[in-house]
Amino acid sequence: MIEVAAERPYAVQIGHGVLDGLGELVAGSRRVAVLYAPALRAQAARLAENIDAEVLPIELPDAEQAKTAEVLADCWDRLAAAGFTRSDAVVGFGGGATTDLAGFVAASWLRGVRLVTVPTTVLGMVDAAVGGKTGINLAAGKNLVGAFHEPAGVLCDLSLLTSLPAADLRAGLAEVVKCGFIADPAILTLVEEAPAEALDPTSDRLAELITRGIRVKAEVVSGDLREATSVGASVGRELLNYGHTLGHAIERREQYRWRHGEAISVGMMYAAALARRLGLLDATTAERHRAVLDLLGLPTAYDPGAWPELREAMSLDKKTRGAQLRFVLLNGLASAEIVAGPDEEALAAAYAEVSGHPRRG
Numbered sequence: 092m093i094e095v096a097a098e099r100p101y102a103v104q105i106g107h108g109v110l111d112g113l114g115e116l117v118a119g120s121r122r123v124a125v126l127y128a129p130a131l132r133a134q135a136a137r138l139a140e141n142i143d144a145e146v147l148p149i150e151l152p153d154a155e156q157a158k159t160a161e162v163l164a165d166c167w168d169r170l171a172a173a174g175f176t177r178s179d180a181v182v183g184f185g186g187g188a189t190t191d192l193a194g195f196v197a198a199s200w201l202r203g204v205r206l207v208t209v210p211t212t213v214l215g216m217v218d219a220a221v222g223g224k225t226g227i228n229l230a231a232g233k234n235l236v237g238a239f240h241e242p243a244g245v246l247c248d249l250s251l252l253t254s255l256p257a258a259d260l261r262a263g264l265a266e267v268v269k270c271g272f273i274a275d276p277a278i279l280t281l282v283e284e285a286p287a288e289a290l291d292p293t294s295d296r297l298a299e300l301i302t303r304g305i306r307v308k309a310e311v312v313s314g315d316l317r318e319a320t321s322v323g324a325s326v327g328r329e330l331l332n333y334g335h336t337l338g339h340a341i342e343r344r345e346q347y348r349w350r351h352g353e354a355i356s357v358g359m360m361y362a363a364a365l366a367r368r369l370g371l372l373d374a375t376t377a378e379r380h381r382a383v384l385d386l387l388g389l390p391t392a393y394d395p396g397a398w399p400e401l402r403e404a405m406s407l408d409k410k411t412r413g414a415q416l417r418f419v420l421l422n423g424l425a426s427a428e429i430v431a432g433p434d435e436e437a438l439a440a441a442y443a444e445v446s447g448h449p450r451r452g
């Protein structure tokens with residue numbers, strides 16, 4: 092179990108059979124809405140058996156199609172029709188797209204009701220379900236509308252990963268690798284030693300990678316819940332945005348059909364190339380990005396002709412202030428800083444290093 096030191100501290104439970112804990116987390120609610128991804132329909136019905144209340148099942152569209160204003164409004168209508176009150180609760184059961192949407196429903200309904208996240212993907216467990224960032228996408232950009240709304244608890248049942256498609260498991264590992272570069276290099280060694288085991292949903296190695304990833308996420312958000320501090324030497328929560336400036340721009344250009352982790356994989360390659368060009372990062376650590384991501388079969392290159400469009404999309408990144416782009420860049424392994432307004436030539440030259448034909452899972 093890992094604790095997050097939020098305003099109301101909560102636990103992330105990790106293991107096999109932890110879903111039994113759901114009943115306790117929603118105790119006292121008369122109605123519980125369970126928002127789930129279509130692939131989890133049968134498991135959602137079983138999950139509901141742990142709840143001693145009136146259950147309102149809401150099946151969301153798959154993946155990123157759930158993260159829209161239309162789906163959000165539809166959920167509000169469903170809660171209104173069910174007479175959902177402030178003492179009722181929302182459960183998000185699925186990958187990061189499901190828990191982001193469910194979280195925003197919980198954050199916005201009556202200005203905030205209890206939320207429990209039950210992630211079913213590697214990415215959801217190590218990242219999306221923990222830390223309280225919720226939201227939806229717009230055509231103009233990724234996660235542009237949302238709220239911070241911490242869950243009351245997070246249940247990561249590793250048994251759920253056996254049905255996860257291999258490409259989604261792989262994509263989730265991109266965020267784990269991110270945690271390796273920004274904070275816990277032992278993660279990188281665990282992947283380098285045995286990448287096939289890292290990709291095996293039943294392996295102890297994957298369980299350890301997930302636990303380490305959650306620990307990094309919990310520590311960073313506990314220190315800066317609302318991404319409010321990036322002063323002096325402390326990067327604060329923005330650290331978790333490593334690789335996301337270009338990554339989110341790729342997701343937008345692909346109209347959210349790329350997996351988030353795949354886009355972040357290319358985004359980290361870009362951040363490493365930029366940091367090396369700016370003289371911050373040594374060539375060995377930059378090259379290690381390609382080596383580790385390659386071992387996992389993650390993409391490390393993107394369309395050579397896309398730069399003008401990606402550069403424009405990056406202007407709407409949440410780290411941007413005014414006209415100035417801000418990047419989380421490494422100045423060493425597990426050591427990062429914010430670089431504001433790097434020159435346009437360096438930005439384009441770093442992109443040239445990652446431009447090529449993408450190979451995706």
Ligand SMILES: NC(=O)c1ccc[n+]([C@@H]2O[C@H](COP(=O)([O-])OP(=O)(O)OC[C@H]3O[C@@H](n4cnc5c(N)ncnc54)[C@H](O)[C@@H]3O)[C@@H](O)[C@H]2O)c1
Pocket residue numbers: 128129130131153154155158185186187188189191211212213214215218219220221222223224225234251252253254255256259262263350351352
């Ligand atoms: N809030 C945050 O802090 C945060 C952090 C990281 C990522 N995110 C968001 O998370 C999203 C990506 O999450 P994701 O990678 O989990 O993708 P996802 O939610 O789209 O899930 C991937 C696919 O796997 C299916 N699936 C999920 N669990 C399954 C299971 N156990 N068995 C079979 N199929 C299953 C889903 O239905 C979907 O088709 C992005 O929208 C990203 O922006 C949010």
Ligand SMILES: O=C(O)C(=O)C[C@@H](O)[C@H](O)[C@H](O)COP(=O)(O)O
Pocket residue numbers: 218222224233234266318328329331332335409
């Ligand atoms: O939790 C965070 O903070 C992160 O930045 C984690 C990211 O992996 C995640 O993709 C997050 O949704 C990105 O947030 P955004 O604020 O850049 O939209």
Ligand SMILES: [Zn+2]
Pocket residue numbers: 218266335351355
């Ligand atoms: Zn992410």
